[in-house]
Amino acid sequence: MLSVSGLKKVYQVDAGEIEAVRNLTFDIDAGELVCIVGPSGAGKTTLLKCISGLLAPTAGTVTLAGKQVTEPPKAMAVVFQEYGRSLFPWMTVRDNVELPLKNQRVPRAERETLVNEALAAVELGHVPDSYPWQLSGGMQQRVAIARAVAYRPQVLLMDEPFAAVDAQTRADLEDLIRSIWKKLGVTILFVTHDIDESVYLGQRVIVLSNSPTVVQEDLAIDLPDERDQLSTRSSARFGELRGHVYEQIQLAKSKAQTGAVRVK
């Protein structure tokens, strides 16, 4: 479904070059929920921007459904961390969710149905005429999720979407993502720096190394499919898995090279 092969991204800066991503290769099957976790500064956002077609890689390719990604593909939606800056403040909640559909020239009646369904799915059916800035942070991020859901993407990319919301809202939103994923059968690539979150959400966790980034480990999460904030997180297996990922991250950090900036 989604295939990243030999991906490398080098930024040109005044002081020389910064190698953000060295060599990343992984595949994601249709319908999978995969989490990418890595230490901060591991080039997670760079990776996501390359996958979403916002940034051209220096080398390597991203392929979605057999087609190389060179610009944002139609079958992909992205949810950003900064919900406050990813929603249009001059549009109501409904208009925000509707805009991508309008832009795709989806007929009005169908648009209406999709928007209503998406808002209901994130439990925001009661505030369609509010402006995003009138809502709490968690609600704003749910609007962004509704917009992505209404767009009916095959792949949903999420860039640390819950990093800026409080812990309780975060738990709710994590369960929301699991339920949407099951309901829609969409492929989700979820980037986070939170180890617990990655283990709780994913079927697979890809651990990234420190910058310059490679895949440190590709780990299958063999937790039961029905997950619950209380029982799943307190299970022994969850503890083992999170311990394992934690070790890998520590390992990645200790291997870190300090010379990420190479002066020409």
Next chain:
Amino acid sequence: MSTGKRIAYFLGLPILLILVWWAATLGSTNFYVPTPGKLVETFWRVWISNRFFTDFMPSIIRLFIGLAATIVLGVVLGVLIGSFRWLRSLFEPLLEFFRAVPPPVLVPLLMLLIGINDQMKIVVIISGAIWPVLLNTVEGVRAVDQVLSDTSRTYRITGMARLRYLVLPGASPQIMTGVRQCLSIGLILMVISEMFGSSAGLGFTIVLFQRAFAVPEMWSGIAVLGLVGIGLSAIFQLVERRVLRWYHGLREVQRDN
């Protein structure tokens, strides 16, 4: 603030100043400063007459055409220059040059080039009033939020849709700042454009009264200009409140946090 209170605040100081003026000119025979009563009487006689159609309306129509053209031209050029870095680099020295030239000195030049007609007067208004609109639009377009821009790209909102849904609304607070500034500049230039080689208009009439030592009449002309200014500002605020409702709401929320 309640409507009554707002009206009281709006009228309070003007009424007070008129009272002071009235008291100061009580029993005065100063030729140069008319009493409020005399001014009102003159105002009525001079402006609520044929002059309304021969001098006031033509000026106002030119002003509105000039301002409309200023805003359209300023926003269109501003969006273009703000969107393309190479265009910005290309235009920068030229813009700095023309911005530095005081528009009144262009009047004789434009008279020679275009002739003494309405077009010349409108061009004078545009030549001075366009700068705040143009420069503010450029800045507004450049400052469009990066995350919002990325979001639009991932949803493939490009071209005209991007302009309509992202760039123009995003730049609208700054565009409105430019528009507010251009209104008063436009009014000044409307008057100046009519002061040379003209035979009708507000500016022409005021200069005519000055030269004829028709002092109360001259004052009444100045009062007309002030009232036009208040009218423009009222229209602006009406439009601004509609266009930037989201912006003021957003700012209020940000202030509270």
